[in-house]
Amino acid sequence: MPKKPNKKLPKEVISHWPEVFDDVEIDVVPLEYLDSVRVQFADGKIWDIDINTQKNKVEDLERSLDELFEQYQDHIKNVDFRLNTEKVKRDITSRTKKFLKLKK
Secondary structure: OOOOOOEOOOHHOOOOOHHHHOOOEOOOOOOEEEEEEOOOOOOOOEEEEEEEOOOOOOOHHHHHHHHHHHHOOEEEEEEEEEEEEHHHHHHHHHHHHHHHHHHO
């Protein structure tokens, strides 16, 4: 039976803002919130892919990642999506403030 994916954030991410991140479960993460993607291959090689949505269009990054995963799917052992926790925290704080102002 396949292992059920863990939807909780890693402990090192939760430690940045535990009062919020501890209760978060993730199905999808927009590329805008990623710093990098680490791909570990069965032969031991590791590729660190920088995700810079300011230099590259999100659609181009998505297409490139899809092509990479498709091409190497039989050789990939693990994929680690590295979250930009400061950007997530900043955006959540900003949007919460805007939401609370609208409620007044």
